Amino acid sequence: MVSESTGSTRSRIQAVALELFTEQGYEKTSLREIAERLGVTKAALYYHFKSKEEIVNSVVEDRLARLDAIIERAHTRPDDAAGRHAIIAEYADEFFQHGPSAMRFFEQNQTAFKHLSGGQQMRERLFAMIGLLSRGTDSPADQLRAALALFSIHSSLFAVRGPELSNEERKRVALEVAHELLDTIDGKPPAGTD
């Protein structure tokens, strides 16, 4: 209702939409609600985006681009513990910098995302990450370790109940646990783990 005219209308729509979609879910959030929060009419949303789905896609788009960059660099890294550490570290940096909101958005809307083009691309990227973290092994256990290493980053936000943990601390903890998981991959644990 109040229009704190920060930024162009287009990006204000994206911000409010991201927030509401995350809180209440994509389906449950109506365009009326978004418009009201911004103090504009529904028709204004349609001036900037041609459908509800397009709002989602536009929000997802730049996270997708950043993920793609990470994935590209990951391909060039050595297929060993050190390489995997580097990959997950980059992912954690991205996640804690721009990410929590976008990722929570994604996790909170899994079913909706199944049928949204932006969502499907997100899925693909995550599976690509997992694949890259478990390159060179076919072991099911290793694949699972790679997946959990990734989830370690995501989960650190809500699974760790420590009341007043900074994001920096959460990231450190998340990486610590992720490293343990990644180091077990391939049956070649680094020397000093025992």
Place this chain on the structure above:
Amino acid sequence: MVSESTGSTRSRIQAVALELFTEQGYEKTSLREIAERLGVTKAALYYHFKSKEEIVNSVVEDRLARLDAIIERAHTRPDDAAGRHAIIAEYADEFFQHGPSAMRFFEQNQTAFKHLSGGQQMRERLFAMIGLLSRGTDSPADQLRAALALFSIHSSLFAVRGPELSNEERKRVALEVAHELLDTIDGKPPAGTD
């Protein structure tokens, strides 16, 4: 359109609802759709349940009861690696026996569940499980390990790409990784806990 009339109408409603809610999400699934699949009218659903939410709750209810049993038994177990193994093993048994559908249902509908009483209870139980798996430690890393041990069970269904893995094999893999995580908890191997 007419499902095989197996079981009472009431339980057929629950089964179809669970399936559709999981596939398409709670919000996206309409009572009309459920009714049509069963070959009855919407009004029939209202004979058996007094609202859409109540269908969800009734579906969740017995899983909740079983989870409660597991949690109760968990309280009596020793606060060491062996105890944790026993807890997670029981959880895995439940999950792979009745569970995948119910759990996927839950994971696919996180936002909806935030505002559904059955969902909130599910959340509580999961956090209780994580708490029990990391009893006796305040370490954030340990809490995260406990959470990931739980997610190891859930993730084994989709994160492991092995094409033709049986549920039995998935369970074994999930527990293998879960054990690694749980065994790292506390840095104080069973002895010094008392």
Place this chain on the structure above:
Amino acid sequence: MVSESTGSTRSRIQAVALELFTEQGYEKTSLREIAERLGVTKAALYYHFKSKEEIVNSVVEDRLARLDAIIERAHTRPDDAAGRHAIIAEYADEFFQHGPSAMRFFEQNQTAFKHLSGGQQMRERLFAMIGLLSRGTDSPADQLRAALALFSIHSSLFAVRGPELSNEERKRVALEVAHELLDTIDGKPPAGTD
């Protein structure tokens, strides 16, 4: 707004829709308007018909059936002036009995009907009639005469300005002119025309 409960709701919807579609056009007539005239809600319309288009189709359906019957009988008639007289007479009977409303409806909504399945079928039937009235000749002029014979029936409603003409009289006039046109077909004018 007033609900003179004549007939089932379903057929009252059809009647009101036909009337409004004819007066104002299909596109210009909203379901809200139809519902209001009937004193029901829009949702009630959707209980009886699954879309706006379906209302049109259902209205057109029985006229279509009657037209088909006429066409079928027309096939069995001799391919001469007498046969053509019989065909057009039957058509005129149908038109003046049930028809004016339905036909005006059709003529007033030509563009809409192009994209409505019921409309396309109507078109087909009319062209079939024209074809049957000009069977056995390839002469363009004859085809045109056949078409105008048909339009003679339709046009008699509005083209004849005589203020207080009964439908019976209009039909007689229409058939008189139609006969002239049909009798010229095929270069075999009936004996006394020259």
Place this chain on the structure above:
Amino acid sequence: MVSESTGSTRSRIQAVALELFTEQGYEKTSLREIAERLGVTKAALYYHFKSKEEIVNSVVEDRLARLDAIIERAHTRPDDAAGRHAIIAEYADEFFQHGPSAMRFFEQNQTAFKHLSGGQQMRERLFAMIGLLSRGTDSPADQLRAALALFSIHSSLFAVRGPELSNEERKRVALEVAHELLDTIDGKPPAGTD
């Protein structure tokens, strides 16, 4: 998307509008659609015309003027078969020269035209033409013959199925049939009608 920039924007708008209104109907055609086809914005349309209706009126205007000229000349012609031939010939010339598009536009949008000032004027002119073609007779049958003579011109475009007929040929056929109709007018029925 960008049309060949032939002619001023104003007349390009008229051309595209006429085309779309005829194909899809006035109501169904949106200004957005027209603007997109031209590669301009909707607001540009409003620079040239002050409303949607005004676009229609402007398109109709010059046809109206030409019709008026024909009607004026018609008044001066003798009230006999030869005079009527001259009138209909002039009308056919106009119709086949500029007309088919404009006339189809009119016929395809009858309901819309009822409430559009340009449309009402078109109606008037057509009835005036019919009146002039049946001057001097009160016979309903003659009025109908006059109307059908006019429709003969219009119908020749679609009612004659001859695949590759030129407009010139269609005109000839149309006039042949129109003449037959007009020659019967005047209460001087051919011998055998009684």
Place this chain on the structure above:
DNA sequence: AATGAATGAGTATTCATTCAT
């Protein structure tokens, strides 16, 4: 001569729910 941004009123359609039978 035109655009970018927006609006107010409307559209068809869907939904969860109710209730008399």
Place this chain on the structure above:
DNA sequence: AATGAATGAATACTCATTCAT
């Protein structure tokens, strides 16, 4: 144990139109 008929409130989306630039 269920249906047929209906409702009120909502939804995504579209339209003709306006106006400052």
